[in-house]
Amino acid sequence: xxxxxxxxxxxxxxxxxxxxxxxxxxxxxxxxxxxxxxxxxxxxxxxxxxxxxxxxxxxxxxxxxxxxxxxxxxxxxxxxxxxxxxxxxxxxxxxxxxxxxxxxxxxxxxxxxxxxxxxxxxxxxxxxxxxxxxxxxxxxxxxxxxxxxxxxxxxxxxxxxxxxxxxxxxxxxxxxxxxxxxxxxxxxxxxxxxxxxxxxxxxxxxxxxxxxxxxxxxxxxxxxxxxxxxxxxxxx
Numbered sequence: 001x002x003x004x005x006x007x008x009x010x011x012x013x014x015x016x017x018x019x020x021x022x023x024x025x026x027x028x029x030x031x032x033x034x035x036x037x038x039x040x041x042x043x044x045x046x047x048x049x050x051x052x053x054x055x056x057x058x059x060x061x062x063x064x065x066x067x068x069x070x071x072x073x074x075x076x077x078x079x080x081x082x083x084x085x086x087x088x089x090x091x092x093x094x095x096x097x098x099x100x101x102x103x104x105x106x107x108x109x110x111x112x113x114x115x116x117x118x119x120x121x122x123x124x125x126x127x128x129x130x131x132x133x134x135x136x137x138x139x140x141x142x143x144x145x146x147x148x149x150x151x152x153x154x155x156x157x158x159x160x161x162x163x164x165x166x167x168x169x170x171x172x173x174x175x176x177x178x179x180x181x182x183x184x185x186x187x188x189x190x191x192x193x194x195x196x197x198x199x200x201x202x203x204x205x206x207x208x209x210x211x212x213x214x215x216x217x218x219x220x221x222x223x224x225x226x227x228x229x230x231x232x233x234x235x236x
Contacts, residue, residue: 004217005214005217006204007212008211008212009027009210009211009212009213010209010210014026014209015035017031020053021052021056022051022052022056024048024051025209026048027211028041028044028045028046030046040124041189041233042189042191042236043123043124043165043236044122044191044233044235045066046121046122047120047211048119048120049117049119050116050119051115051117052077052118053115054109054111054112055108055109056108056109057107057108057109058106058108060105061105062102063097063104063105064099064101064103065099065124065129066123066124067096067097067098067122067124067164068122069095069120069163069169070095070107070119071118071119071171071231072095072117073117073119073196074115075090075114075115075116075118076088076110076116077109077110077116078108079095079105079106080105080106081103081106082105083134085134091140092138092140092143093136093138093140094137094139094161095135096135096137096152096161097132097135098125098133098134098163100129100132100133101129121169124165135162137159137160143171144173147172147180148172148182148232149170149171149172150170152168154166154168166235166236167233167234167235167236170182170234171229171230172230172232173230174222174225174230175226176225178199178224179230181220181221182219182232183220184215184218184219184234186218187236189214189235190213190215190234191213191214191232191233191235192232193211193230193233194207194209194210194211194228194229195208195231196229197226198225199223200222201214201221201222202214205224
C-alpha cells in the first residue's frame with residue numbers, strides 16, 4: 001500500500017511583504033520572497049493573500065502564460081485590462097483572466113474608505129500562447145447552503161468558469177455543519193486553503209491562512225468547521 005501524504009503549510013510560515021498600501025502573505029515563492037521548498041504545488045503556482053489600502057492598488061502591468069483567479073473576501077476591487085474589460089469585483093465573486101499570449105491590467109481598491117481583502121491565485125496553463133480571455137461570476141447565493149460549490153474547471157460545467165488546466169476549484173462556507181467529504185482520484189492531489197475561520201481536514205486542524213496538501217488518500221474529510229471559508233483545489 002502506498003502511504004498517504006499530508007503536508008501542512010502554516011499561515012505564520014508564509015512569505016510576507018508590507019508596502020504600506022499593500023500587505024501580502026505568500027503561500028509560495030513570489031516577487032522578493034523565495035523559498036525553494038515552496039515553489040508551488042502541481043499546477044498551482046501562486047496563492048497570495050492581499051490586503052489593499054483604500055484608494056490604492058496595482059497600476060497597469062503585464063502578464064502572460066498564466067491562469068489568474070481572484071477571490072474576493074472583503075471590499076471591492078476595480079479591474080481594467082487591455083482587452084477592454086472594466087468591472088468591480090465583490091465578496092463571493094470570482095474573477096478569471098487567461099493571460100495567455102499577453103495581457104495588461106490594473107487592479108485598484110474601489111473604495112476611498114474601506115480596505116480590500118482578497119486571494120490572488122495563479123495556475124500554470126496547459127500550454128503557452130493561449131488567446132487572452134476574461135470572465136467573472138457571482139457565487140454568493142450558491143455558497144449560502146454551506147456545501148461545496150464548484151467555481152472553476154477545465155470543462156466549465158454547470159456554468160462555472162472554464163480554465164485551461166486539469167484543475168478544479170471548489171469553495172465551501174461552513175459554520176457548525178461540516179461540508180461533505182471530497183473524493184480524490186488516484187494520482188491527483190488536493191491543496192486545501194483555509195481563508196477564514198477554522199476547520200479540521202483529515203485530522204489536521206487548520207486556522208485562517210493555513211493550508212494542507214493531501215495525496216494518496218481517497219477521501220478528504222472535514223470536521224469542526226467554525227465560520228470557515230475553505231478553498232479546495234483538485235489538481236492533476
